Amino acid sequence: MSTPMKVVLTEKPSVARDIARCLGVNNRRDGYLEGNGYQIVWAFGHLVELQEPDQYNPAWKRWSLESLPIIPERFALRARGDAAAQKQLNTAKRLLQGASDIVCATDAGREGELIFRYILSWCGLEHKPFRRLWISSLTDEAIRQGFAALRDGQAFEGLYRAAKCRSEADWIVGLNATRYYTLKFGQGSLLWTVGRVQTPVLALIVQRDKDIAEFKPKDFWELHTLYREADFQHAGGRFEKKAEAEALMARIDGQDFRITSVKGKQEKVYPPPLYDLTDLQKDMSIRHGFTADQTLRLAQALYEKKHITYPRTDSRYLSADMKPQVKPLLQTLRARFDAQVAGLNLEQLALSGRLFNDAGVTDHHAIIPTATLPHALAGDEEKVYRAIAIRFIAAFYPPCLKRITTVLGETAEVPFKATGTVIEAPGWQVLYQDAAPAQSDQEQKILPAFVQGESGPHQPALKQGKTTPPKHYNEATLLGMMESAGKTCDDETLKEALKEKGLGTPATRAAIIEVLVKRNYIRRQKKLLLSTEAGQRLIALIGDEHLKSAAMTGEWESRLKKIEQNDDDPRQFMDGIIQFTRHIVAPSGRSADHSALGNCPLCHAPIIEGRKGYGCSDWRKGCTFVLWKETFGAPVSRAMAAELLRQGCTRQAYPVKFNGEELSAWLTLDARGEVGIRAAASEPR
Template sequence: MKVVIAEKPSVARDIAEVLDIKSKKKGYIEGRGCAITWAFGHLVTLQEPGEYDPALKRWSLETLPFVPETFKLTLIKNRGVDEQFKVIETLCQQADEIICATDAGREGELIFRYILALCNCEDKPIRRLWLNSLTPDAIQEAFKDLKDGHDYDALYAAARCRSESDWIVGLNATRYYTVRHGRIGGSGDRVLWSIGRVQTPVLAMIVERDDAILQFRPQLFWELTTRYREVVFKYTGKRFEKPEKAQVLLEKITDQPFAITGIVAKEKKEQPPQLFDLTTLQREINKLHGLSAADTLAATQNLYEKKFVTYPRTDSRYLSKDLQPRIPQILSQLKTLRPEEIAVLNLAKLPFSKRIIDDTKVSDHHAIIPTGVAPRGLSAHEQLVYEAITTQFIAAFYPVCLKNITTVNGVSNGVPFEAKGTQVVEPGWTALFANKKQAQDAAEEQTLPVFTHDETGPHEPSLREGKTSPPKHFTENSLLGAMEAAGKLVEDDSLREALKERGIGTPATRAAIIETLLSRNYIQRDKKQLRCTDMGRCLIALIRDPLLKSPEMTGEWEEKLKQIERSQLDPGEFMGGISGYIRTLIKNGTAERLDPGRWGSCPLCGKEVVKGKRAYGCSGWKDGCEFVLEPECKGIALTAKQIQVLLQQRILPQPVRIEDEPRMLILSTQGMVMDLGLPAAERQKKVEKTDRP
């Protein structure tokens, strides 16, 4: 008997319908020598420390770090899991061959292999059903092309390393910081400081951004402009930091003629947008409609299960060569939905460029595209997401947008000016995004009249006072982009593609990471913005190990997991590095003591801090470091000991009273003393109850 294991009941039903298997039993469907059963996503997980040794149920520093020699598995404690697992176990033990039909990716592979291991059926013959779509045609094609299950051993190794490394770092660091700092500030109930290999660097990015905004002091500047023939020309030099210098030039050109000295017109081609991977889809939907990454993923997953779009959890924006013959058919099917847009395309001669078809850029799954199946019964979120995916798919085959970019140079009494204007010659693909483009064009472009070389005339010069703007708070759009590029803010598509190997998390997990931080009350939503809370700031101040909150280090670990997927790195080497790291973290943290012989290190550049006449400052001030720490905060005079603790440990463990309220003092990531509300267990929205201290 063959046994097929799907990831969820709905997928099992789809497969059974295609294979014409109809006899429904408790927990499976059977017929034609085959049984199709299902999981509920993850059924099996790694055991808790207390299951290895009852003594480990009590949280203490003496038992840390705990790294099992061999990890053991257990069932997730959710309703219905025990019963369904017994069905799967019985079927697997009777099976001659087991077919993995879980999601075709790292986590899907882990779900299947963990089930197999707990069933003691790892020695049974296994095959892999690799699906990019749940349409009947796609399921039939995939069953004709079943792979040897062991072809995916490297994928399983990477999935297992991800699971075990998250367990090692998250469990040990959470226990360490909770036991050591759970009662910081004198709180009654112990605070559970939840730490994660991926979630903590993401929190650190948000805290650092919010600190930079708080620390920001706007600088005034002055810009010299002039209006000639209703066109605004800007001075070509740098803007002025002092008004006096700008005023000198303003007076120099007042009542002087303005002359056109040069006109240069260039043709610019804007390429059509690339297809969506999950992260760019989530970013676009958040930017345009404000949907969270989790809501967008849920809507896309629903569309996939309803057979309207292809597999969502992909990191590719390309299609594979073997899909090329099916594209005209999909576009033809979409004609009923988008007749006018698709009528522009010659379906017999579609422009299949390297920006669309590239096998080297497709690993597990290709870009998200419509399947061609006409959608029906969509929710509001599903409709938004489906429209975005479909529009992007059609636009990819549209002509380029042609623009004329004209640069006009002018001069008045020797002072040079420049104006730019844009004229759209052929809108091409931008016609599909008319509303979005009009908003951008209105903000960025001006229409130029016809100028002639050496023409002169009167003009209206003026000075505009402005001030520099602070960095922007993260939105889910910008945070997803920063996670994809390991903390770097990159908008260029080619650069972003190069950094994907070192992204934080995966397309499948990034939404869940953001939701976890929200549920822990480390961050909160403020309209579209994501901002850290006092609890989040406090945790980042408590964590002294820079690697635990480093996006770059987490990105390096993710790159190594991808190398394991490609059989380019030994899993044992990776896990040895993770185990060594957590041992070092706990050893160094436990040995950390206040050094009375020094003030501490500069939070901005790392050099030693010295005491001045009235304040403390960085010893690297001659090299340009501007860090200064005043020995006073909101009317509270800080003692020399408190200054040492802040500079060496970044947080005072005992609260101070400000305006008759107990407050925690920390040294922010930007070197500013901040007062926070006391951390308390009741301020955490959700906490894990398993093995709670």
Template structure:
């Protein structure tokens, strides 16, 4: 008998149906030579400190650092989990072969490996590895099962991550709580420290301090209106009013002369396909969805077979997906919401010729376990409003990837008055290209969402927050070099503005690039290797910071609380708060997954770092305490 195990009952039912295991039993399905069972996500976890030593049961500085000689796992304390594990264990012991059908990622691998270890599996194990839950994908996956050993590096990376989080989280949390926590409040205040959550909090605290300490400074901008067009002085800002007034008096009453007119044609490529982070960013900007809500929604779309595997950090597709794209387009052509087919005309425009195959879309060298998030081509039905919105973004991004570049013309006009130079720039769209995919009027209504529901969710910066920024067309009058005439100068006083608070969108980008502010897509992709946290874990990290009352949400802005600021101020060890250093750890974990780094070396380095952190904190003779602040405010 072959035993298949999935990560949740709904996935197991789909697999069982395709395999012909149609008989329902207690905790599994059976038939056609297969038994199909399931976990409920994690059934096992790393043992807690008191499972290793009686001395570690009670919180004590003298017991630190806690470093087990060998890490072990145990069943999570839950009656439902214990019952299901007993079913799995019985099936495993009688199996001729096990097929691991867990989610095809690091966490999914870890979940199933721990269950197999706990059950003492001895028989051969194969691995089902698929990127979508369509019937076709499942059948193809079972036709090309992999040996479990192929995914050993993936398991070692997941195990190293779990052990690393245990070592740092357990030790640093007890260390800082006992040393610096204000424990005169009932059960005391736990100061939670995490390998990813603490440097993420540090990013928010640093930005909060920059805003709190910001002192606005005045500056003056010299501009002039010539032929109903405003030109701005190229010298930039004047830091003193006197300097600005002097320049103003120099040009007042004197003629304005056009000295140069240049026109330059340019192109803009389609946006790249979505990875999880870019999807979460757009959903936060456009709809105000939290990172966690977006992750839950795209996971639901995946399980409904409508989109591909969501927990990905690549924006490319492998070559073997290309032949399937016309079929996907056909599914989008047929898709209807509330009786309307929002993608039909867009897909129709691509018909009659082969889809273009761009290296910006198809590049197997930039795809590891899974490819970018795309629709599967199965027409959706019965979606919630949130699911429609997320699906709409993914569908339009996929369609746009096969459209031509947007073509535009940029006109730059330079003028001069008595030696002072002025400039104005205008932009004209010559051919919308891929932008036509996002230019549909009332696109939100086509997906069943009213304008009122989607209004008011702009980015906190005040910029337009649509998933694709509109091009501001500024068509200038026709100017000729050498022409001259009267003008109306202005001197405007302005003030410097503070940095903007993080939103979930901008925080996700900062986590992806280890705190570096990067707008360029290519450079951001290069920095992903050293990002902090995995795409799939970042939403949970942000939610943890809310639950710990280290940050709060004010409209779309993220603000650090008094407790969050005090915690970061107390931490002296750069290793705990530096996004860059944490990014280096993440890079090592990725290298373990790709067989470029040794898991044992990673753990040993971490043990040494934990020892150093404990010794440094214990040597602190100050009486610093983190006040209760607003930690108890709900």
């Protein structure tokens, strides 16, 4: 009879080896390690997943509108398809079923919890008690401390419920929406993949690209004047009409300029907060051009080598009980960052609430280096490690002190303003003198020593400029918008609040971007992320604004976080997901309401049918868009008009006339409301 063992399940083989070393487990078996009363078995990520539709009902294998929505009464699990995964899963099952004690040692987060619970359920052991290893670092010390303080698995029921809701919600929405839009608009062979999170992210990119394409630059003028070599700008801002600017310039020309106010104040610029994963990904994108996925993989590798703490975190704070660890850690880091740590007084470190905030730490604290220093790292790993270490050291430096001087003046009762900035003490910014502009603000604008009441001649001038369109998304700016559910925000406090309603989680955002690239809905152009024609068409096809709504998806993510904290009911959340899915595919739903033609490409108002064409319902307000019922000699039916308005192209070619020639071509409609044709193997005309 075999001796009962404590069975530890890890997420990866490398973590199993680390734990085995700490626990004195030395015997290698087929698929697990054994010794000292333990059996340590590993997964390869998700070994168990939700079943496919036809496993619930064979009729669901065939794609048809009549079968939608597909919603299982109760979700079931299946083993991952590859042979290696199934073999490892059977090994885990055998060990877990014979265990005297089970320890969950998967990554301490939502997906790690789901990996463990799904394996436990597949093995028929979902009601068996277990304990949880919950650590933020893989150092030997952290592992030993974690095993000395294993937590009851029941404490993580909320985390599991949130993970399960996320998994089932993505299955329901993704499967039904993908089948619906593919069957409606796939033209026989084209697959349109739609997702609970990926579609709102794609919609953000498509809308930004559309805003840029439709942007019409406008001229503006600024009134400046030069007094004592200092540039003053008209305090009233820009002028849209040149004549108004010229009239004001003529009024002040030849008049003395007088200083009316000189005010100076000191501003403290505190070090940036510690990294969470999204902030690290944004910073690496700006400084080194890394993709979000690349940064995550590098950070994960550093974590598994024990050089940094758990990277998949959304916190930028440390817990109060970590204060005693700061000085020893900084002393250890001196071996690699002597010059940087030398600027600190280790006996008088500022351990303030700006860094240590228990309320700001949920599952994990901010990403910081560990006391396990690397000897040698590959180039990209070194860049990520160095960024994390320097950010940690900088957190304990004094603030950068700036002297900001605001000078007001006037001439002929026309007000002007100039601002100067002098860095009096660089503080933490000495660590970033060679960094990207996003991290270093060393520019100084020094003004002369003005005295209130002084006056003298000046040189007015007009400067002409043009308004510029918004910028295309890059990895950093898109991550920022995902973090804040599509809301632009520069205030750090508001950013933290908006995190609760972000698109996806720090751990999943990189994967979402990669999925959109893989499916050819977006493409990378150097550092930019641009929507493709396929991505634009998909968003045009989706009539239901809720399915494209970053705000609504952010609300879902907020509710998942509340479920995680046992503050929301998972059944109500899933009921809402099911109701939302029924709405997507229901004949009476807005997205399925094809009696509506679509929206105007110029002003987005609804299109209405007239006697000779399909025109904008806002024609009384001046919108001129119209799609004539005969275009290029081809009769445009209501169905063809709907296709053009929703997809930008008809599904099939029609006989048309072009330059006196008859040919077969697809009709096209661009964002400017212009109708064209695309003949076989040709560009639109």
